[in-house]
Amino acid sequence: MRFKPSTRPLQDCNIVSKETAVLQHFFLIVNRKSQIVSGNFTTQHSTLITYNSLTHSLMFNILTIDIEDYFQVHALSSVIKYEDWDKFECRIERNTDRILEILDSVRSPQKVQGTFFVLGWIAERYPDLVRRIQKGGHEIACHGYAHKLIYNQSKEEFREDVKKAKATLEDITGNEVIGYRAPSYSITEKSQWAFEVLVGEGFKYDSSIFPIRHDFYGMSNAPRFPFIISLNGNNNFEFSVLNFEEQQHRTTSAPNNLLTHSLINSNSLIEFPISTVRILGQNIPISGGGYFRLLPYPLIKKGLKRINEVEQKPFIFYMHPWEIDPEQPRINGLSSRSKFRHYVNLNKTENKFKRLLGDFQFSTVRDLIENCSTA
Numbered sequence: 001m002r003f004k005p006s007t008r009p010l011q012d013c014n015i016v017s018k019e020t021a022v023l024q025h026f027f028l029i030v031n032r033k034s035q036i037v038s039g040n041f042t043t044q045h046s047t048l049i050t051y052n053s054l055t056h057s058l059m060f061n062i063l064t065i066d067i068e069d070y071f072q073v074h075a076l077s078s079v080i081k082y083e084d085w086d087k088f089e090c091r092i093e094r095n096t097d098r099i100l101e102i103l104d105s106v107r108s109p110q111k112v113q114g115t116f117f118v119l120g121w122i123a124e125r126y127p128d129l130v131r132r133i134q135k136g137g138h139e140i141a142c143h144g145y146a147h148k149l150i151y152n153q154s155k156e157e158f159r160e161d162v163k164k165a166k167a168t169l170e171d172i173t174g175n176e177v178i179g180y181r182a183p184s185y186s187i188t189e190k191s192q193w194a195f196e197v198l199v200g201e202g203f204k205y206d207s208s209i210f211p212i213r214h215d216f217y218g219m220s221n222a223p224r225f226p227f228i229i230s231l232n233g234n235n236n237f238e239f240s241v242l243n244f245e246e247q248q249h250r251t252t253s254a255p256n257n258l259l260t261h262s263l264i265n266s267n268s269l270i271e272f273p274i275s276t277v278r279i280l281g282q283n284i285p286i287s288g289g290g291y292f293r294l295l296p297y298p299l300i301k302k303g304l305k306r307i308n309e310v311e312q313k314p315f316i317f318y319m320h321p322w323e324i325d326p327e328q329p330r331i332n333g334l335s336s337r338s339k340f341r342h343y344v345n346l347n348k349t350e351n352k353f354k355r356l357l358g359d360f361q362f363s364t365v366r367d368l369i370e371n372c373s374t375a
């Protein structure tokens with residue numbers, strides 16, 4: 001699948017941000033844009049779907065937390081092997097509990113809920129932690145089992161990894177897990193076959209695409225905002241960008257929940273790419289992880305506000321529990337780049353995170369999907 005950058009001017013993307021305190025209704029229009037997909041040419045059409053917002057007045061964004069420990073991240077994998085994970089002090093419980101506490105303490109105007117992409121390896125060892133997250137009203141989604149980069153696995157290895165992780169999480173929570181995020185955003189141009197595996201394993205959405213240039217992840221020409229990936233067989237894909245529009249465009253047709261709509265029965269996934277700001281023709285990452293730790297908060301706030309207010313889209317934010325843990329054991333033998341990426345500003349992140357929660361509205365991916373209806 002080749003993504004073409006959208007040629008649609010920003011001011012055409014009408015949406016949201018209505019200053020009313022009641023339940024709002026507004027629309028998402030799905031435009032299917034023509035594109036070359038593995039030599040085939042898809043047709044243009046659009047589908048109208050409505051979105052019912054939460055009860056608050058501002059646009060809500062999506063908060064995601066990747067539940068893995070400090071010794072499991074890819075930046076450290078040159079010195080820490082999977083086989084040795086059990087030898088390290090696990091700090092995932094205390095750090096995740098701290099995040100839950102922070103989320104619990106924020107009321108803006110209601111409790112903040114997020115989507116937690118949990119690693120199967122962690123869930124197996126800390127099932128009570130998964131239950132505590134679930135009990136807090138958050139969504140449990142899947143981060144695979146062993147945190148192996150997708151493009152370093154065969155299709156079958158990948159299938160086994162997600163199958164095992166999904167089953168583990170579903171056994172613990174008693175709920176169907178519908179969302180997936182790849183370790184280190186490793187769905188790239190060379191591992192797009194992963195979409196077919198995810199659809200086959202029953203996932204309804206994915207949040208693995210980072211539309212930037214990076215040394216080990218990224219699809220810089222992918223759409224910057226949520227879109228639908230449709231699988232047409234023989235590894236052919238189409239994508240449809242989701243665009244929000246206002247209530248006055250509403251039709252009289254009865255809405256159907258998007259989850260119960262064609263996505264459930266068709267070969268489709270909704271993709272939630274990590275948010276970026278567009279500066280001088282480049283996608284600049286600001287919405288989580290090391291970028292969030294590195295950049296000054298006022299700059300991040302300005303960029304995220306721009307996404308909400310100018311581009312009129314929700315943004316997708318991500319964080320890891322180890323990023324609020326400056327006391328974590330230091331790992332020797334890392335390259336200076338990996339050291340910088342992992343340890344920069346760990347002592348400032350919790351405070352920044354609290355400011356972010358105070359400045360923006362957040363909810364789960366599932367909330368957004370469940371509030372989308374076909375018109």
Ligand SMILES: [Zn+2]
Pocket residue numbers: 066068143147182183184
């Ligand atoms: Zn991860």
